[in-house]
Amino acid sequence: MKRTFIKLSLALCALIAVIVLVNAFTYGAFFTPGNIVNVLRQITSNAILAVGQTFVIITAGIDLSVGSLVSLTGVVMALFANAMPASINGSVLVVLTLLLGATVGGLAGWINAFPVVRLGLPPFITTLAMMLVARGAAYELSHGRPVPLNSDAFMSTGTGFLFRGMLPQLPGLPIPVLWLAVVVIVFAIVLGKTRFGRYVYAIGGNEEAARLAGVRVGLIKTSVYVLSGICAAIAGLLLMARFASGSPQTGTGYELQAIAAVVVGGTSLVGGRGSILGTFVGAFLIGILNNVMNLHNIESYAQEIVLGGVILLAVILDQTLKRVLK
């Protein structure tokens, strides 16, 4: 209890320090409600991918395929939506499209997991293979070009706002951020409060002990990859909706950014440790960093250098903290 408390308060202090520093650096331009909402919108797809990735990483696995799955599900969903009759109700279309995308993403996750569970292959390999296959499939299906959406049913999902104009200084709550909130809350509960979540931690902590305690290791492991695939589909839907097209080029490199968010959020790559809230904070910190650098007009190449350094620093800090608190 005490340990968790110290850790949480330290994290909070760090967050406040970052915000204060950032605020000073940006002469107040950062810490406006409008800009915060902006950051949240920018991190939406990365944070959603990172949520799925968190489950995988806590079982001591890794999912490199999510970036490609974003584009594959995006293309498939765009093709599907275009193939549906124009008379269909907009919300029904969005739901059906997401269901299809989630099925594709989930299936890809199942394929990722199968050789891991049955043959003991390293997930690095199976998901690397899926990363190539899914990207290739996205290009094949789209003939290499973005698939523009015919329907405008997705407009509000991608770019809409809730509570618009309720507060004068706020543009309202972007719909994608609402999706993010739902994903974070639901999966935080799944990981933290359910039997399934407990098993995920147990497998990452000691797979053999979990197995001998009756945990169905294969089933749980398969589930986390399926879950990660579904998160990729949700991110794919939001990106497709935002750009009004499913592009085979989206999501390149997203898998690594998601892993970065997970790791900065304090989840151990060795497995057994981590949280959805931590991942969200990790994604948010990376988002702040990007935002601040944008506000300072730092060119994108330099941004990557800084980002790399920060990730390294964050993990060093986390490790040191862990040792000190032990």
Next chain:
Amino acid sequence: MNVSASEPSATLLEMRDIVKTFPGVRALDGVTLSVHPGEVLALVGENGAGKSTLMKILAGAHRADSGSILIDGAVANITDPRSAERYGIGMIYQEFHLVPTLGAIENMLLGIEPCDGFFLNHAKARSLAEHTLTQLGSTIPFDLPAARMTVAQQQLVEIAKVLVRRARLIVMDEPTAALSEHEIDHLFALIAKLQADGVAFVYISHRLEELDRIADRITVLRDGRTVETRAASAFPRDEMIAAMVGRSIDTHFPALPPVDEHAPIVLEVLNLQQPPLFRSMHFTVRAGEILGLAGLVGAGRTQILRAIAGADPSDALVQIDGMPIPHATPGQAIDHGLAFLTEDRKAQGLVLGMSVRENTTLAHLKLFDRGLLLDTAKEEQETRRLVAALHTRTPNTAQLVRNLSGGNQQKVVLAKWLLGQARVFLFDEPTRGIDIGAKMEIYALLLALAEKGAAIVMVSSELPEILGMTHRLFVVREGTFVAEFARADYRADAIIAAATGATS
């Protein structure tokens, strides 16, 4: 300690009053031994007598708390494996330490490769290694990777590896455990040849019958002390066993209530076989009965438990209360009332990075489902109840198991299995590495379980424990039951004889 009859003038190694304690355990409590050049000293004792710890101190893997090590009569300061090597000590562990992908020469010279500046000098390496290998009469092809060598070949490379490092004293731990008769003859001939060159051996073995052939002197360890050293020719096997077992066995065990002979059969195991690990076995355990499986480490006892518990696939028919139960996975066996407490709690029994509470409820987490979520309040309550019942020393239930002592960790494992309504408990080395106080509590708990009508099977390598805490026992050797003893007929020497295959 008796001094041997014919003591040569020079002493190669002398260990005096070596003491070593681990948290909660006094592993060595004053061990004294000596080895002369060209001599084979056999070191015998029960499991846990302190042989491995003693050898690890000699090898520089552990440091003694007190006592001294003398080499050639001068005090040796062995701080790490490298310094042990400099003193001419070579270790050959039971588990070989070869790089599987490398060949004989590369393995022998690993870490001491002859170099010309930056580059390896292959010619020099080859001649260096070849010299030693020829001396040993090796026929191992140079390009054969260690992974594809036979056990005997690997052992030869291990011997060559210590010789090329100029070892004058070679410690061998159970060297014949995995060898065929023919290979053993070969090994013994090799040892004799090296003896003639002045190399001395410390030879650790459970196979008492082979000591006549190989040992010059025999030192017996018991409970971390040297109890006797004699010339091998003047040490009959029954006296050796008596020295190993020593103490009266039922001193610190609780009284075992007899099993009601009409008590129902709770566990029945039929057709238990898994060649080549173990062969056709059949046994039953009654309600309230504790059945022991005695035998040497590696005799197949753990595999028997694992097969019953669903940890390994098995065709055996397992019946609980007369009903056959599925046991294809551990989960199925657990659901049908079976609890399996593994020997290695850190690797198999616990998730060290999880809390006491999370470990306690892990095997029966279904009991805590409340809708889609977990009822953590109920979890907390049950865990506290078990912490109190078992006197587990932990500040709270959120404490990570990693931070508990061995005995308390074992209590968390026990708590995990006491939580369910298991009918059958399989205990594999339930008191390994924990202090005497915690041991007593675990014995009391075994009795309480038996009293409640559970059937218990216990594997233990500590002879006093298995004699003191079981109603009946099977001796397992080479994967099969070689003898059965009822409590009234328990005789330590007969059991050791059966376990080691010594026919006296």
